[in-house]
Amino acid sequence: MAQDPPTYRRLIARRAATFDAAADAWPLVQVHPTQRCNFACRHCCSRSGPRATDRLPVDVLEAGIVDAASLGYRGVVVSGGEPLLYRPLVHLLIAARSVGMTTAVVTNGTMLSSERLDELRPVVDVLAISIDGTPASHDALRGTGAHAAMCRHLPTLAVSGVPFGFVTTLTSSTSSPSSKSLDLESVVALAGDVGARFVQVQPLVPDGRARELQMHAPGTAELVAAHAEVLRLDAAAGALDVALDAASRRQVLDHPLFGDAPARARAHDLDPDLELTALAPVLVVDAHGTVRPVAHDLPDRLALGSMLDAPLTELRARRRRSGGSGLLAAARAARASLAAPDGPVLVDWPRAVAARAGTAVPVAIGRGAGRRGDDRV
Ligand code: SF4
Numbered sequence: 512m513a514q515d516p517p518t519y520r521r522l523i524a525r526r527a528a529t530f531d532a533a534a535d536a537w538p539l540v541q542v543h544p545t546q547r548c549n550f551a552c553r554h555c556c557s558r559s560g561p562r563a564t565d566r567l568p569v570d571v572l573e574a575g576i577v578d579a580a581s582l583g584y585r586g587v588v589v590s591g592g593e594p595l596l597y598r599p600l601v602h603l604l605i606a607a608r609s610v611g612m613t614t615a616v617v618t619n620g621t622m623l624s625s626e627r628l629d630e631l632r633p634v635v636d637v638l639a640i641s642i643d644g645t646p647a648s649h650d651a652l653r654g655t656g657a658h659a660a661m662c663r664h665l666p667t668l669a670v671s672g673v674p675f676g677f678v679t680t681l682t683s684s685t686s687s688p689s690s691k692s693l694d695l696e697s698v699v700a701l702a703g704d705v706g707a708r709f710v711q712v713q714p715l716v717p718d719g720r721a722r723e724l725q726m727h728a729p730g731t732a733e734l735v736a737a738h739a740e741v742l743r744l745d746a747a748a749g750a751l752d753v754a755l756d757a758a759s760r761r762q763v764l765d766h767p768l769f770g771d772a773p774a775r776a777r778a779h780d781l782d783p784d785l786e787l788t789a790l791a792p793v794l795v796v797d798a799h800g801t802v803r804p805v806a807h808d809l810p811d812r813l814a815l816g817s818m819l820d821a822p823l824t825e826l827r828a829r830r831r832r833s834g835g836s837g838l839l840a841a842a843r844a845a846r847a848s849l850a851a852p853d854g855p856v857l858v859d860w861p862r863a864v865a866a867r868a869g870t871a872v873p874v875a876i877g878r879g880a881g882r883r884g885d886d887r888v
Pocket of ligand 1: 548549550551552554555556557558559560591592593619641653
């Protein structure tokens with residue numbers, strides 16, 4: 512099993528929990544610059560499709576990326592919609608590189624011509640290709656022929672010199688455990704065949720069109736089963752890095768920001784300006800400019816606001832002045848649910864926070880508890 516997760520694995524861990532902040536591209540900004548896509552997948556968390564026209568002006572995004580770098584964010588993941596349909600994609604990646612950020616693009620892989628790869632090679636650190644199991648499973652979510660359309664470009668990608676890997680969505684689905692295993696095995700086998708560097712297994716985000724698949728979001732049992740399967744496949748995969756995007760109970764319980772008040776107070780004392788990146792090491796920008804900490808499906812009331820209304824630094828300053836969003840309260844409520852001795856051993860942390868965001872009451876903790884700004888993200 513790979514012992515030292517490389518940068519790109521963390522970089523494309525778009526819903527990864529708020530842990531392991533040591534990787535080079537971490538914390539990161541996940542950008543969805545457009546909802547336009549040549550597919551309309553059933554499990555699309557951004558409701559993207561061929562008819563969607565929403566897209567963010569590149570100058571707004573470039574300014575947002577510069578601001579994010581000033582706040583301590585070190586990586587940018589461009590997702591979609593299909594990012595290769597966003598014309599200024601290369602400009603966006605150049606802007607990220609110019610402020611020292613690591614760059615990744617998550618694509619459905621069906622438009623990876625050698626010309627596009629030549630454009631991307633100088634400005635992208637890693638490409639992540641979305642693939643959802645066997646050809647039958649992939650096409651069931653994405654449409655007939657989608658798997659073949661993606662595979663057609665893999666030989667070109669393999670010789671392009673652009674580092675790449677696969678991301679695959681984990682659902683509970685109606686499939687049997689054996690077919691689920693077959694899906695993961697199929698993705699890992701293909702990854703090995705074409706020279707991919709990683710396979711990242713990501714739990715379904717039940718947002719956008721995927722809300723209709725909410726009942727298929729993996730629960731603890733599916734996470735645990737997937738974890739075992741991922742460990743088995745990773746051990747057999749040699750240099751290929753296979754990982755599941757989930758947090759262990761111990762990681763959550765030991766995290767200083769969610770635990771006792773003195774630890775949080777110490778975090779303030781050390782560097783208050785790192786607070787946003789500490790509590791929200793993933794910042795999601797959707798195609799309407801809305802900035803959400805942690806996850807795409809966090810409710811609007813936890814959003815920082817829209818980049819179309821104000822620069823990111825101003826959105827963050829407003830949030831601090833207004834006394835916080837309740838994000839910390841939601842995180843602490845999610846943590847509390849794991850604290851029982853028989854609590855789940857693995858958790859999809861962003862989903863756990865999002866699930867509590869609707870009911871959590873902001874709390875005042877730390878030194879000077881009760882003053883405004885105790886939950887200032
Ligand atoms: S999941 Fe990806 S490929 Fe499918 S519609 Fe959404 S953005 Fe497009």
